[in-house]
Amino acid sequence: MDGLFRFVTWPRGGCGWEDSAIGRMSRRLGRGAHRVLGRAGCRSCGKCCELFGANLTATPGDVARWTREGRFELLARVSSMGHLWIDPATGTRLSRCPYLVRIAPGRARCRIHATKPQMCRDYPTLAHGKRCVANRLFPLNH
Numbered sequence: 667m668d669g670l671f672r673f674v675t676w677p678r679g680g681c682g683w684e685d686s687a688i689g690r691m692s693r694r695l696g697r698g699a700h701r702v703l704g705r706a707g708c709r710s711c712g713k714c715c716e717l718f719g720a721n722l723t724a725t726p727g728d729v730a731r732w733t734r735e736g737r738f739e740l741l742a743r744v745s746s747m748g749h750l751w752i753d754p755a756t757g758t759r760l761s762r763c764p765y766l767v768r769i770a771p772g773r774a775r776c777r778i779h780a781t782k783p784q785m786c787r788d789y790p791t792l793a794h795g796k797r798c799v800a801n802r803l804f805p806l807n808h
């Protein structure tokens with residue numbers, strides 16, 4: 667039994683796999699995957715909302731959803747051309763999204779997250795290479 671055990675265990679000092687080309691490649695891939703995964707997904711920094719929040723357009727689906735949900739305060743901020751976000755008092759477009767809330771340095775929250783515009787839900791798209799302005803990667807099915 668002892669002989670069999672010695673036969674199937676790796677020789678002392680390792681089998682050399684760790685130093686082989688495959689071993690080195692595997693370690694490099696592992697480090698690469700770790701780096702990519704470490705930069706994946708939304709960190710709620712709010713940069714995209716600050717940059718693009720004043721240049722959104724509502725889709726027909728947004729308007730239908732807000733109508734169904736009775737979100738008249740949101741519908742009042744849609745222009746006749748579908749532009750967001752309109753000041754209902756003046757009819758002019760706001761210079762920033764009114765639903766973006768800063769909760770800490772580098773951290774933000776969307777006050778209408780559950781029913782935010784489709785453009786916000788879809789960002790970053792394939793046209794952005796699934797990479798947001800904060801250089802974070804998103805899965806294809808995001």
Ligand code: SF4
Nearest residue numbers: 708709711712714798
């Ligand atoms: S810029 Fe990127 S990480 Fe920041 S809130 Fe937008 S999607 Fe999330």
Ligand code: SF4
Nearest residue numbers: 715719763766776786
């Ligand atoms: S509606 Fe929400 S997700 Fe869209 S820009 Fe405003 S804060 Fe950002």
